[in-house]
Amino acid sequence: MPSISTKGLEMPASPIRKLTPFADKAKQQGKKVYHLNIGQPDIETPEVMLNAIKNIDFKVWAYTASEGTLSYRTKLTSYYNKLGYNITPDDIIVTTGGSEAIIITMLTCLNPGDEVIIPEPFYANYNGFACQSDVVVKPILSYIENGFALPAISEFEKLITDKTKGIMICNPNNPTGYLYSPEELEALKELALKYDLYLFSDEAYREFCYDGRTFTSPMHLDGLDEHVVVLDTVSKRYSACGARLGCMITKNKAIIASALKFAQARLSPGMVEQIAGEAAVDTPDEYFEKVNKEYTHRRDVLVQALNKMDGVFCPNPGGAFYVVATLPIDNADKFCQWILEEFEYHNQTVMMAPATGFYSTPGAGTNQVRMAYVLNADDLQKAMTCLEQALLVYPGRVALIPETESAKLNQGQ
Structure with a gap:
C-alpha cells in the first residue's frame, strides 16, 4: 500500500x-x-445578509475575480475606513474564509524554514497552517495568572534569529479572550521596525470588546504600512461561519501582487458568499x-x-x-x-x-x-x-x- x-x-x-x-x-x-x-x-445572522441570498437573481453561477469582486472589495473598504484603516479596494484580497487568508499570507511572506513568533496559547489551526506552509512556529508563553497579557518584549527578542520573519497575533485573542492594549501594540510596532519583521494581525473578533474597552489594530499605527497584514473573516462578526468568506488586507503592494498569484491558482472566492458579504456591511449598529x-x-x-x-x-x-x-x-x-x-x-x-x-x-x-x-x-x-x-x-x-x-x-x- x-x-x-x-x-x-x-x-x-x-x-x-x-x-x-x-x-x-x-x-x-x-x-x-x-x-x-x-x-x-x-x-x-443579520437579516440583511440572509435577504441578499434569498433575493439573488442571476442566470449563471460564475467565477468571480480572483481577488474578489470590485463591488465587494469597495464595500469592504467603506467598512474598514470607518474604523480608520485608510485603505483602497486594491489593498484587499478576498479569501475562502479567514483560514485561506492565513495560508495565502504565510505562503506569500514566509519561506520554508522561516520562523514566526506567536504568543501562546494561540488559535490551534495556526499550527496546521504552518505545517502546510513549512513554516516554523516559535511560541512565546503567556500566562493565565496575568490573564494572558502580551509577554515582555525582551522575551520576544530572545527568540529572534536570522530566520525570524514575522510575529502573529490574534486580537482579541482566540483562545484566551485577551484584548491587547494600545501600549502593547506600540511595543510590537517598535519590535517589527527594529528587526524588519512582518506583523500579522488576525482580527476575527474585532467587534467583540467588552467593559468599554476599545480595539487597536496595527493598521492604526504610523510607519507600519509595509509590515502589517490583517487577516479577517465574516464568520464571527456576522455569525456566518458557514459562509467561508474572509480577506487579507495590506498596504504592501509587493505582498498583494504575490498573494494574487496564489489567489489565481485557486481560481476565485464564492460568488454567492460575496453577495451576502457585501450586504452584511449594511448591518445596523x-x-x-x-x-x-x-x-x-x-x-x-x-x-x-x-x-x-x-x-x-x-x-x-x-x-x-x-x-x-x-x-x-x-x-x-x-x-x-x-x-x-x-x-x-x-x-x-x-x-x-x-x-x-x-x-x-x-x-x-x-x-x-x-x-x-x-x-x-x-x-x-x-x-x-x-x-x-x-x-x-x-x-x-x-x-x-x-x-x-x-x-x-x-x-x-
Missing part, C-alpha cells in the same frame, strides 16, 4: 474537533451535550450593540461560575467569546474525553477543547481547557453545573493548586 506523506503524518489534529466521535456517541446514548468546544455562535451586550452577559455567567468551583481559575477576558480555565485535573485531553465518554449528570454532559492543542510548547496547558460562551446563559449555567459535578468525581482530580487561589485573589475573585 502506498504510504502517507510526511506532512500528512505531521499535520496536527484539531483540539476543537478531535473529540467529536465521543460527543456523537454520547448523543446516541441519549445524553444532552453542551457544546463549548467550538466558536459556533447561536446568535442569528444596533445589531452589534445587542450582540455585545449578550456576549458580555454570557461571559459573566461563565467566568463567575468557573471561579466559584474549588481548584478552578478563569481570568475575565476583555474580548472574543472564549475563556481558558485551569482545572484541578491531571490531563485535559483525558478529562475532556472522559466527561463525554463516562460521565453524565441528569443525562447531560459538556464538550470542551483541551488547551494542549492551543500550545506548541510541549507540556503546556495540560490542566487547561478552552470554552466558548456561544450558548445562551441558561444552557451555560447548566453546562457549568455538569462540569462542577464532573470535577467532584473525576478519577484524575488533583489537589488544589496554590497558584490558582493566588491568581483568584490577585484578580479580586
